[in-house]
Amino acid sequence: NAGVTQTPKFQVLKTGQSMTLQCAQDMNHEYMSWYRQDPGMGLRLIHYSVGAGITDQGEVPNGYNVSRSTTEDFPLRLLSAAPSQTSVYFCATIAGTDPYRQFFGPGTRLTVL
Amino acid sequence: AQSVTQLDSQVPVFEEAPVELRCNYSSSVSVYLFWYVQYPNQGLQLLLKYLSGSTLVESINGFEAEFNKSQTSFHLRKPSVHISDTAEYFCAVSDRFQGAQKLVFGQGTRLTINP
Numbered sequence: 001n002a003g004v005t006q007t008p009k010f011q012v013l014k015t016g017q018s019m020t021l022q023c024a025q026d027m028n029h030e031y032m033s034w035y036r037q038d039p040g041m042g043l044r045l046i047h048y049s050v051g052a053g054i055t056d057q058g059e060v061p062n063g064y065n066v067s068r069s070t071t072e073d074f075p076l077r078l079l080s081a082a083p084s085q086t087s088v089y090f091c092a093t094i095a096g097t098d099p100y101r102q103f104f105g106p107g108t109r110l111t112v113l
Numbered sequence: 114a115q116s117v118t119q120l121d122s123q124v125p126v127f128e129e130a131p132v133e134l135r136c137n138y139s140s141s142v143s144v145y146l147f148w149y150v151q152y153p154n155q156g157l158q159l160l161l162k163y164l165s166g167s168t169l170v171e172s173i174n175g176f177e178a179e180f181n182k183s184q185t186s187f188h189l190r191k192p193s194v195h196i197s198d199t200a201e202y203f204c205a206v207s208d209r210f211q212g213a214q215k216l217v218f219g220q221g222t223r224l225t226i227n228p
Binding site for chain 1: 119147156203214217218220
């Protein structure tokens with residue numbers, strides 16, 4: 001049971017490039033979400049999904065796209081990266097059996113030049 | 114909408130000393146409250162939570178937090194810290210209608226333990 005995995009761990013992009021941050025979980029959790037962590041600002045919710053085929057926006061969705069075709073995967077897409085998207089990105093899930101605990105992945109550190 | 118303010122960005126303490134990390138929140142609805150801990154180069158882990166009932170909640174590693182509705186606070190305390198408690202601590206809130214799905218986090222408090 002690997003829990004929540006994120007790839008890559010580190011990434012450097014140039015402004016305007018696109019990329020996808022991967023998040024996978026093997027715990028059969030229905031709820032998955034993406035946060036970004038910036039110094040002095042804590043974590044902010046980007047997008048979330050309550051199950052396959054269902055996604056919704058969080059607090060800071062602009063510049064990011066998501067889709068949820070399977071229960072296991074919840075990729076986050078940056079279509080045209082900007083320096084303001086330099087951040088650490090965390091994927092998190094919630095188990096149906098424990099709806100008050102979020103399980104976080106190890107994070108992806110993204111730098112946009 | 115909810116918001117969370119952690120009053121200290123950094124807290125240095127000596128090993129075996131007591132510590133309090135302060136958290137205040139604002140919300141127009143009833144809330145759930147959480148403390149998460151982030152050890153270096155790791156993701157966040159749930160430390161403890163307040164859902165209802167007793168206003169004092171405890172973690173398995175000696176931390177406790179008290180929900181104070183009149184002061185809208187949820188401060189985290191430990192009577193004697195260890196080097197291994199060095200981490201960043203985040204207070205978070207969610208409204209009761211959405212469970213823990215849409216958390217609003219504070220800015221974080223970096224706890225540094227000096228020997």
